[in-house]
Every structure is written in structure tokens, then in C-alpha cells.
Amino acid sequence: MNMEPINLKKLASLLHLSISTVSKALRDSHEISADTKKRVMDLARELNYEPNPYAGSLRKFKSKTIAVIVPDIINNFFIFAIKGIQEMAHARGYHVLIYITNENPEYEKDVVRHMTNGRVDGVVISLTSPIDDTEHLQALQEKGLPIVFFDRVAEAFGNSSIITTNNYESAYSGTRYLIEQGCKRIAHCQVSDKISIGIDRLQGYKKALEDSGIAVRPEWILTSRKDYMHDTALIEQTLLQKDAPDGLFTSVETHALIAYDICRKHQIDIPGQLKLLSFSNMPTAHLLKPSLSTITQPAFEIGQAAVQQLILALEKPARYVPEKINIDSILVKRESTAK
Amino acid sequence: MNMEPINLKKLASLLHLSISTVSKALRDSHEISADTKKRVMDLARELNYEPNPYAGSLRKFKSKTIAVIVPDIINNFFIFAIKGIQEMAHARGYHVLIYITNENPEYEKDVVRHMTNGRVDGVVISLTSPIDDTEHLQALQEKGLPIVFFDRVAEAFGNSSIITTNNYESAYSGTRYLIEQGCKRIAHCQVSDKISIGIDRLQGYKKALEDSGIAVRPEWILTSRKDYMHDTALIEQTLLQKDAPDGLFTSVETHALIAYDICRKHQIDIPGQLKLLSFSNMPTAHLLKPSLSTITQPAFEIGQAAVQQLILALEKPARYVPEKINIDSILVKRESTAK
DNA sequence: GTGAAAGCGCTAACAC
DNA sequence: GTGTTAGCGCTTTCAC
Numbered sequence: 001m002n003m004e005p006i007n008l009k010k011l012a013s014l015l016h017l018s019i020s021t022v023s024k025a026l027r028d029s030h031e032i033s034a035d036t037k038k039r040v041m042d043l044a045r046e047l048n049y050e051p052n053p054y055a056g057s058l059r060k061f062k063s064k065t066i067a068v069i070v071p072d073i074i075n076n077f078f079i080f081a082i083k084g085i086q087e088m089a090h091a092r093g094y095h096v097l098i099y100i101t102n103e104n105p106e107y108e109k110d111v112v113r114h115m116t117n118g119r120v121d122g123v124v125i126s127l128t129s130p131i132d133d134t135e136h137l138q139a140l141q142e143k144g145l146p147i148v149f150f151d152r153v154a155e156a157f158g159n160s161s162i163i164t165t166n167n168y169e170s171a172y173s174g175t176r177y178l179i180e181q182g183c184k185r186i187a188h189c190q191v192s193d194k195i196s197i198g199i200d201r202l203q204g205y206k207k208a209l210e211d212s213g214i215a216v217r218p219e220w221i222l223t224s225r226k227d228y229m230h231d232t233a234l235i236e237q238t239l240l241q242k243d244a245p246d247g248l249f250t251s252v253e254t255h256a257l258i259a260y261d262i263c264r265k266h267q268i269d270i271p272g273q274l275k276l277l278s279f280s281n282m283p284t285a286h287l288l289k290p291s292l293s294t295i296t297q298p299a300f301e302i303g304q305a306a307v308q309q310l311i312l313a314l315e316k317p318a319r320y321v322p323e324k325i326n327i328d329s330i331l332v333k334r335e336s337t338a339k
Numbered sequence: 340m341n342m343e344p345i346n347l348k349k350l351a352s353l354l355h356l357s358i359s360t361v362s363k364a365l366r367d368s369h370e371i372s373a374d375t376k377k378r379v380m381d382l383a384r385e386l387n388y389e390p391n392p393y394a395g396s397l398r399k400f401k402s403k404t405i406a407v408i409v410p411d412i413i414n415n416f417f418i419f420a421i422k423g424i425q426e427m428a429h430a431r432g433y434h435v436l437i438y439i440t441n442e443n444p445e446y447e448k449d450v451v452r453h454m455t456n457g458r459v460d461g462v463v464i465s466l467t468s469p470i471d472d473t474e475h476l477q478a479l480q481e482k483g484l485p486i487v488f489f490d491r492v493a494e495a496f497g498n499s500s501i502i503t504t505n506n507y508e509s510a511y512s513g514t515r516y517l518i519e520q521g522c523k524r525i526a527h528c529q530v531s532d533k534i535s536i537g538i539d540r541l542q543g544y545k546k547a548l549e550d551s552g553i554a555v556r557p558e559w560i561l562t563s564r565k566d567y568m569h570d571t572a573l574i575e576q577t578l579l580q581k582d583a584p585d586g587l588f589t590s591v592e593t594h595a596l597i598a599y600d601i602c603r604k605h606q607i608d609i610p611g612q613l614k615l616l617s618f619s620n621m622p623t624a625h626l627l628k629p630s631l632s633t634i635t636q637p638a639f640e641i642g643q644a645a646v647q648q649l650i651l652a653l654e655k656p657a658r659y660v661p662e663k664i665n666i667d668s669i670l671v672k673r674e675s676t677a678k
Numbered sequence: 679g680t681g682a683a684a685g686c687g688c689t690a691a692c693a694c
Numbered sequence: 695g696t697g698t699t700a701g702c703g704c705t706t707t708c709a710c
Contacts, residue, residue, distance in 0.1 A: 005482075007703055018681040023705065033679060048478070050456035054396040055703035058686045063393065065436075073422055074622070083412055086439055095458070097404075098437045100425055117389035118687095119434070139387070260626050283413070284621065287599050289628030346687055357697045362689065372695060394687035397702045457703095 006049045015039060026051075057118070065095040066310060067120040069111055071103045071128035071152070075252055076281035077299045078126070081150065084303025085124055092311050094121075103226040105129035109136040115145065122146040122310045124303075127154060130194035146313035146320075150306040151297075153196045161309035161322045165297045165329040167197050171204025174277050174295050174331060175249055179212050181337050183247030183275050187220040187238055189231075189255045198223075201251050201279070220245060224255065231255060236262045239274065246274060253280035256292060276336040279329075290335035298327045345388045354378060365390075396457070404434040405649060406459040408450060410442045410467035410491070414591055415620035416638045417465070420489065423642025424463055431650050433460075442565040444468035448475040454484065461485040461649045463642075466493060469533035485652035485659075489645040490636075492535045500648035500661045504636045504668040506536050510543025513616050513634050513670060514588055518551050520676050522586030522614050526559040526577055528570075528594045537562075540590050540618070559584060563594065570594060575601045578613065585613060592619035595631060615675040618668070629674035637666045 004010070008026075012019045017036070025032045025040035026049075032040075043049075057063045068085050070078045086096045097120060101108040108128050113136055115123055122145055129136075134154050140147055141159070150163040178186050188205045192198040206216050222238060224231050235258055238245065250256045256278035263270050270276050270290050280294040305325050313320045343349070351358045356375070364371045364379035365388075371379075382388075396402045407424050409417045425435045436459060440447040447467050452475055454462055461484055468475075473493050479486055480498070489502040517525050527544045531537040545555050561577060563570050574597055577584065589595045595617035602609050609615050609629050619633040644664050652659045 005703095009703075019703090020682075020705080021680055023703095024680090027705090031679065036679080048452075048455065050453065052397070052703050053456055053458045054393040054402065055686090056705075057393040058391070058397055058688090058703085059705050061686080073418055079412055079418060082437075083439065086437060090438070095436050097434050098421075098425055099429070100422065113387075114389065116387065117392055119392045257623065257626065282623065284596065284623045284627060287596065287628060288623060288626045289630075291628075344687095348687075358687090359689080359698075360696055362687095363696090366689090370695060375695080391687050394702090395689075397687085397704090398689050400702080 006047045007052065011040065011043060011047070011049060015043060061118065063095075063119060063121055064093060065097060065120045066307070067097045067099060067111075067115060067123045067125075069099045069101060069108065069123060069125040071101050071108075071126060073100050075254060076283065077151065077253075077279075077297055080281055080299030081126070081303035081306075084300040084305075085307050086303075088304045088307040089311075092307070094307075094311070101128050103128050105133070112136040112140060115140055116143045120145070121314050122148070124148050124150065124306045124310055126151040127195065128152070130192075131156070131196055131199075132194070146310055148306045148310045148313070150302050151197060155196060159322050161306075161313070161325065163302050163306045163309065163325045163327070164196070165302065166326050167200035168204040168207075170279070170295045170329045170331070171201035171249070171251075172208045173204075175205045175208035176212070177331060177333070178247040178249060178275055178277055178337060179208065179214070181247075181271075181275055181339050183245075184214065185217075185220070185243070185245045186214075186247035186249060187222060187245035189222040189224065189235060189248065189250040191224050191251045192226070193223050198251065205249060224252075228258075232258050232262070235259055236266075239263070239268060240266060244274075248274055248276050250276070250278040253278055253282050253294075256280060260288065260292075270336050271338045275338075285332070286334060288336075290338075293334045293337040294332045295329050296332055297329045301327050345386045346391065350379065350382060350386070350388060354382060400457065402434075402458060402460055403432060404436060404459045405646070406436045406438060406450075406454060406462045406464075408438045408440060408447065408462060408464040410440055410447075410465060412439050414593060415622065416490065416592075416618075416636055419620055419638030420465070420642035420645075423639035423644075424646050425642075427643040427646040428650075431646070433646075433650065440467050442467050444472070451475040451479060454479055455482045459484070460653050461487070463487050463489065463645045463649055465490040466534065467491070469531075470495070470535055470538075471533065485649055487645045487649045487652070489641050490536060494535060498661050500645075500652070500664065502641050502645045502648065502664045502666070503535070504641065505665050506539035507543040507546075509618070509634045509668045509670070510540035510588070510590075511547045512543075514544045514547035515551070516670060516672070517586040517588060517614055517616055517676060518547065518553070520586075520610075520614055520678050522584075523553065524556075524559070524582070524584045525553075525586035525588060526561060526584035528561040528563065528574060528587065528589040530563050530590045531565070532562050537590065544588060563591075567597075571597050571601070574598055575605075578602070578607060579605060583613075587613055587615050589615070589617040592617055592621050592633075595619060599627065599631075609675050610677045614677075624671070625673060627675075629677075632673040632676040633671045634668045635671055636668045640666050 008019045008022050012022045025037045089096045099111045147160045153162045190198040190202050209216050222234050277293045281299050285292040285294050347358045347361050351361045364376045428435045438450045486499045492501045529537040529541050548555050561573050616632045620638050624631040624633050
């Protein structure tokens with residue numbers, strides 16, 4: 001069953017050539033005669049020769065492999081981002097190792113720490129750990145491993161590229177839109193108060209309220225603990241209090257779905273009693289009852305851009321200048337925010 | 340920036356020990372004194388020593404890496420399956436390379452062919468290529484690389500484990516359920532007529548019709564070309580013909596969503612004029628308008644089981660017997676099939 | 679234009 | 695209990 005492996009040695013002996021000649025021929029070196037090249041290539045193809053990637057990696061300290069580290073994979077944003085990442089990576093000849101941290105900062109650290117061993121050439125990451133806790137990332141930098149952040153980023157990392165959407169502006173205009181639709185009491189559900197997007201979006205929300213002369217009510221800024229039970233209880237309690245919000249702006253689609261469930265359970269009418277707007281890449285947003293108004297991120301493009309930056313850092317380090325790339329989101333108005 | 344790498348040689352010279360002693364100490368060999376072990380371990384920890392995985396892989400012909408190859412990642416089934424795969428793999432100390440073939444058989448072949456080079460120890464795959472076209476998989480087997488199939492499988496591969504749900508029975512009982520709900524003219528939309536799940540589910544559908552004395556109408560067996568435009572046109576045309584179906588049973592959630600869009604566009608009432616049932620793992624099924632009745636696969640568990648089988652094959656080849664594992668789906672009745 | 683040899687970091691068989 | 699050595703498959707000088 002287990003055939004003898006085809007390696008350079010084998011090819012060389014079959015062709016009565018030296019290993020180094022075969023190696024050069026396969027990489028189309030100009031040192032080698034056209035005739036020899038052809039003989040080598042033909043036999044290699046015939047025997048389905050595949051170079052051992054680890055031998056090459058060991059020699060060259062390059063693995064042609066990148067890691068993508070994401071907090072979760074249920075959120076459609078990450079699904080499309082991963083799709084963009086892997087398409088771009090494969091197109092450029094890179095392999096993609098996937099790590100899902102399940103919103104667990106300790107696990108994220110663990111994963112990142114083990115990245116320093118040369119398994120990957122670089123890392124594309126959307127953070128789950130607080131922005132002020134980036135020691136583990138520092139270690140990567142010190143090892144010379146390029147990192148590209150997307151979505152949930154660490155701004156402090158001066159020499160890493162950062163790909164995001166216009167979080168502040170989107171949250172601002174989303175909130176303004178809710179106000180235009182008649183909302184006076186808008187709650188905001190943020191994914192975390194220690195993560196870039198949480199902070200940026202909250203700022204946009206606050207500024208929009210201020211600009212409209214509406215006071216910010218701290219008790220209506222809900223902070224997720226990334227725990228379904230907790231988040232459900234938090235949102236439920238907020239929506240059921242007297243003088244409840246008439247608008248809810250959620251930062252991730254999971255919370256919008258929780259809100260739907262709560263509203264059904266307690267017969268809160270959307271958009272009559274509560275208008276709902278969420279950052280979301282859900283393909284079913286338009287089919288929900290009521291259809292969900294969304295701020296939709298260009299997730300696929302963000303993933304692609306992240307890999308492009310990473311590969312630039314890997315392959316043209318001299319020409320690489322870390323960039324902050326923004327790709328705008330789109331506000332899609334649907335029934336959940338209708339007047 | 341780029342610190343000198345820490346390797347065994349470095350540790351050895353720092354400790355005035357030989358490389359092999361250090362190597363053994365780190366792997367807690369009984370040959371080494373407790374004292375030396377402690378010295379070695381302490382320094383390794385202090386310097387954040389991380390063994391070079393490729394050096395080890397080169398020596399041991401084991402990469403502790405598996406590949407997961409899936410046709411797409413939009414379908415929620417695959418998302419949950421990937422989650423199960425990666426969780427189980429990481430728990431067992433394996434890394435996961437991800438390949439999305441975008442339903443392109445040629446690309447799948449390409450990917451699979453390049454798996455023979457030792458980059459991965461084994462492969463978990465859900466096929467996009469026709470069941471009778473498995474030459475590329477044969478090559479893997481011959482190289483001694485274990486393969487585990489899940490969902491879209493190649494039954495012919497006698498010595499590979501296969502993890503599926505009870506496709507035939509689920510399709511049978513789903514179709515029976517539509518009949519019980521009053522449907523007399525049920526169309527079936529299959530993902531492919533050359534893929535295991537397509538065939539199994541179609542059989543279940545046909546048998547259910549036969550058992551109820553309803554004639555199978557070939558023109559109501561719709562076969563996807565995995566092309567959005569084509570599939571939309573096909574379904575639309577079927578739903579708009581006179582004497583149109585009063586029930587539609589789709590094999591993947593994408594087609595159910597297409598059906599929703601078509602019904603909205605042409606004001607076909609679900610479930611009044613058309614009852615809709617689909618295999619699906621959509622988290623929003625219960626929130627759609629109308630809510631979607633689904634046959635939901637235990638995707639996460641299927642992914643986990645696949646990796647468990649693969650690791651068994653890798654680590655206990657002597658004890659490994661390829662298995663056909665079935666994990667039942669659940670029929671969830673919702674509004675889209677109401678009487 | 680071709681080949682010999684060193685070495686990437688690690689493990690394991692074999693000294694001592 | 696510790697050290698020496700060969701070698702995994704490949705690339706890359708450097709000879710010839």
C-alpha cells in the first residue's frame with residue numbers, strides 16, 4: 001500500500017544525475033541544459049514527484065503558510081473574511097492554518113505564543129484579547145513575524161497593517177439614522193469595552209446622540225460578556241424595563257438575533273415599539289420577520305486586503321510600509337427600522 | 340528586531356550539555372537525571388524555546404497537521420462542521436489547514452494532489468467531485484495518507500471512514516411529512532446527481548412518494564449546477580409553471596433561500612401555496628418569514644467524529660477499522676410547512 | 679553543465 | 695546519565 005516515496009535522491013539515481021542537478025533542473029535554473037531539464041521534468045511529472053515542503057522550510061526558514069486567528073466563526077463577518085483570506089492566500093501560493101479562539105483570550109495567547117516556532121511565515125488576526133494586553137503579540141513582532149490585524153485591531157502596533165471598516169462613521173450614521181426614524185431612547189450593545197471596534201463604535205454612537213442633543217445614558221450601553229445566557233439576560237432586562245429603549249443598535253449580529261428572540265417572547269413589536277439596527281453580514285437579513293436593517297461590512301474584501309498586506313510584508317519587506325486600510329461599510333435600510 | 344533563534348544547539352551550549360541530552364530532557368526521557376531535566380526545562384522556558392516543527396516533521400514524517408477540504412463555507416452545515424473539526428483537532432494537538440474548493444472539482448483535485456507531499460498527516464474531506472471520479476483520492480490512499488469523508492462521501496473507498504447523517508431516512512421522513520401536511524405535488528431540489536448526499540436524499544424522496552402512491556415526476560427533480568443564476572432560474576421556472584408544485588424539498592439551505600426570494604418576488608404564499616422544507620443548519624431558520632422547517636444535521640458532531648476517526652487512523656493504525664458512522668438529523672417543524 | 683558536500687533543527691541508535 | 699553521530703529531503707555554495 002505505502003509506496004516508496006519519490007524524492008530528489010530517487011529521481012537522481014533513476015536519471016543517473018546528482019541530486020543537486022535534479023534540484024536545479026526542477027527549479028528551472030539557467031545552469032542546467034535544456035535537455036537535462038526536460039528529462040528531469042518529464043520523470044518528475046511521470047512519478048508525481050512532490051517536493052517535501054518541510055525539507056524546504058527547514059532550509060529556507062519559509063513555510064509558505066500563514067495563520068488566521070479569529071474569535072469565532074458563527075458571526076458571518078468572519079466567515080466571509082476567512083473566505084477572502086483563504087482565496088487570496090491560495091492564489092498567492094500560501095497555505096492557511098485556521099485557529100478559532102472562541103472568544104477566549106487565554107487560548108488566543110496560547111495559540112499566538114506557539115506561532116513563534118516557524119510554523120507560519122505570518123499571521124492574520126482579529127483579536128479577542130483586550131487592546132491593552134498585547135504582550136503575546138509583541139513576542140511575534142520580536143521574532144520578526146509580520147502580523148496583520150483586521151476588524152478587531154490593536155492600533156498601538158505601529159509596524160503592523162490594520163484593515164478595518166469605518167467603524168466610527170458607520171456607528172455614527174447608523175445612530176443618526178435611528179434618530180431620524182424617530183427613536184429618542186436608543187440603547188447600544190457593544191461587543192466589548194476593551195476591543196477596538198467596541199470602542200470606536202461606541203464613540204460613534206455617543207457622538208451621534210450628542211449631536212442630536214440626546215443625553216447618553218450609561219445604563220443603556222450594554223457590554224457583552226460573549227456569553228449567550230448573560231447577554232440574553234442583559235438585553236432582556238433592558239428591553240423590559242419601564243421607559244424602555246425605542247431603538248437598539250447592536251454591534252454584532254448575534255445580539256440582534258437575541259433581540260429578535262426576546263421581542264418575540266415578550267411580544268415587543270419591531271419596528272413599532274423597538275427599532276433594531278445591527279452590524280451584520282447575515283445572508284438572511286432580508287428574509288427575517290421583520291427584515292433586519294444592517295450595517296454590512298465588506299468582509300470578503302477585508303480578508304483579501306489583509307492577506308495582500310501580509311504577503312507584501314513577507315515578500316517585499318523593503319518596500320513594505322504598514323498601512324491602515326479602511327473599507328467602508330454599507331447601511332442597508334429594511335423593515336426593522338421603518339417609521 | 341529579529342532576535343537570534345533559540346534552538347537546541349543554543350540551549351546546549353548555554354548549559355554546557357550536548358544537543359541530544361537537551362533534546363531528551365525536553366521530552367522528559369527517563370534516561371536523563373531529574374536535576375538536568377530541571378535545568379534544561381527552566382532555561383527553555385526562560386528563553387521561550389519553541390521546537391522547530393519542520394525539523395521534527397522532516398525526521399519523523401509526521402506533521403501533526405491535517406487538511407480539511409470543503410466545497411464551500413457559506414452553507415452553515417460546513418461552518419459548524421469546520422468548527423467541530425478544528426476544536427477536536429486542536430484538542431488533540433493537531434493543526435488544521437483549510438481548503439475551500441468553491442464547488443470546483445478541478446480545484447479539489449489540484450488541492451488533493453498536492454497533499455501527497457507530506458504536508459499533512461491526513462485529510463478530512465467533503466467532496467465536490469462526482470462520486471465516480473476519485474482518482475485523485477486514490478493517489479492519497481496509495482501514499483498511505485488516511486482520508487475521512489464526511490457529508491459528501493465516496494462510499495467506494497472501502498478503507499476510509501465515512502461520517503454522514505441518515506440522509507436517506509431523513510429525506511424519506513421529510514417527504515412523508517410534506518405529504519402529511521397536504522402536499523400532493525412535491526418537487527425536490529438536489530445538490531447534484533453525482534454526489535452521495537444527492538443520490539441518497541433523492542432515493543428517500545422517491546421512496547416516500549411511491550409509498551404514498553404518488554408518481555415521481557422527473558421534471559420536478561431539479562438538479563443544481565452550483566451556480567446561483569442557473570439555480571434561481573431553474574427553481575423559478577418550476578414554481579411558476581401552471582400546475583406548479585405545492586411542496587418543495589431542498590437539499591441545501593442555499594436553495595431554500597432562493598425559493599424564499601422567488602416566492603416574495605411572485606407573491607407565492609408560503610405555506611399557503613407552497614410548503615417548503617430544507618436540509619439546513621441556519622441559525623436564523625426560526626426567525627425567517629415564514630420560519631423555515633428544517634432537517635438539521637448534527638454538523639458539529641459530524642466534524643468532531645471525522646477528526647476522531649482520522650486521528651485513530653493516524654495514531655493507532657493497527658487498531659483502526661474504517662467505520663461508517665451515522666449521526667441522525669432532526670426534523671424541526673415550523674411555519675413553512677404548516678397546514 | 680554537472681557534482682560533491684555542508685547544513686537547516688531535530689531525533690534516535692549507539693557508544694561510553 | 696550523557697555524548698557522538700548519522701540522516702530526514704532539500705538548497706546552496708563551491709569545485710571541477
